[in-house]
Amino acid sequence: MDTARPVFPFTAIVGQEQMKLALILNVIDPKIGGVMIMGDRGTGKSTTIRAITDLLPEIEVVQDDMFNSHPSNIELMGNNVQELLKNQTEIKTKFIKVPMVDLPLGATEDRVCGTIDIEKALTEGVKTFEPGLLAKANRGILYVDEVNLLDDHLVDILLDAAASGWNTVEREGISIRHPANFVLVGSGNPEEGELRPQLLDRFGLHAEIKTVKNPELRVKIVEQRSQFDQNPYKCIDEYKEQQEILKQKIINAQKILPKVTIEYDLRIKISQVCSELNVDGLRGDIVTNRAARAYAAFESRYEVSIEDIRKVITLCLRHRLRKDPLESIDSGLKVEKVFSKIFQFNFSVEEISS
Incomplete structure (x- = not known):
């Protein structure tokens, strides 16, 4: 039995074409540099962002690896896996859903980047790394709601990692570097303030979301949401064919x-x-x-x-x-x-x- 929480189907989302297109383009080519989605409260920003992961094909990762390392692409694998490859050790892999990581508003730098256990490094000479959200987001999507309320320093760290595809943690002369190749998706309400122009410029795309004014369209959106809340699996089943068509379109585009x-x-x-x-x-x-x-x-x-x-x-x-x-x-x-x-x-x- 599938115990995963049901996700609202991407193809069932009415309107908001700019936001949907921006997300699709980023999953086709993550090097576009992410997307900033600004819009009124209650316009389905979070719902749409979480729905996109259901359209993505599963990815092959190295088993028991904290960075979702790719089994053959060096740019997407941690140092441990690189060592195993050099030594021609057999690597076990598995397929997982594309990771979707939420960054909470009150997150600290350690929570985002990860930490090094200095005591263990000094006493036992072992580099022990506690992975942060950037490690978990490798080869996936990192979603920051209310990014305009996040500390500028943290936004800088996220944008640097997203641009370079790597995260470096340094403490007391000990350094650990790991892949952090993800699509950065930020959302926010313009009433609560905009990001500084210098930070905004580093997001690849910017989508503006407005509240739907058409009464008939509003009724349709409300009805769809009610149907999903009452019976999510029935709603998912109704859109299964459309989801599959769009999924194949994205896979073909990536190829x-x-x-x-x-x-x-x-x-x-x-x-x-x-x-x-x-x-x-x-x-x-x-x-x-x-x-x-x-x-x-x-x-x-x-x-x-x-x-x-x-x-x-x-x-x-x-x-x-x-x-x-x-x-x-x-x-x-x-x-x-x-x-x-x-x-x-x-x-x-x-x-x-x-």
Whole structure:
């Protein structure tokens, strides 16, 4: 009997297309750099984020390993497994669900990064490492709710680990380094304050979630939630086919992503948009290129089109326009206007208002 807590099906979530797309693109290509989801209370942010893990294929890990080490990829394995490989020791593996780790708001640096037992190291000469949340999140998703209320120092640590794929713990001259390759997902309510522009810029994508205004849509959302609460397994069963179709689409996209190309002319135009919007640094250019390729792969195509860039460019750039911490984040109109001018592409009235 399955004792796992039932999760609301991802394909049953009504609306919030920006947030769903941002999450899908990140699981197709984790190098996009995570996503920051800002929106009103009660708009299904946590539900959607937890639902994405059900769509991901199981991963092969080394048995009894604290870092969910990959059995053959050095970038995704701890030092112990590397030693076993060097010594040609047989490695036992198992398949697990993609880890989904929640970072509590009051977490300390030790809880996040892990700790070294100094006493044992000095008396017995043994490096004993107590893994933190970054170790548990390796090859998975690390979710930080209310990330805008988290201490800036901790946000820095998370972003550094997410960007490098490694976490280093140092204490009294003893150092331990382990893989921490995860998709960082942050969420928050803009009423409680925004992240500093320097930190915000390091999130690959930024999705803005608004409360649904359409009464019929609101009723549909409420009914779906009620049905799930009353009989979760029946609701999961109803969406089983749709979940499987989307799951296969994501698996296929992950496979073809390395073969997806983007023309030089389109790359030039992406950089023109970033330059005209006065985006600092080159992160905006890099992320837009990556996200456009991931979207093309999601649509089972090997070449990026203007339409693919249009779909992702607002998610990639809107949060990079804010230079002053007191400014509000662009709704996307500024990005769309410059994109239309450079790519000679016209947005419909409905698209702009949505």
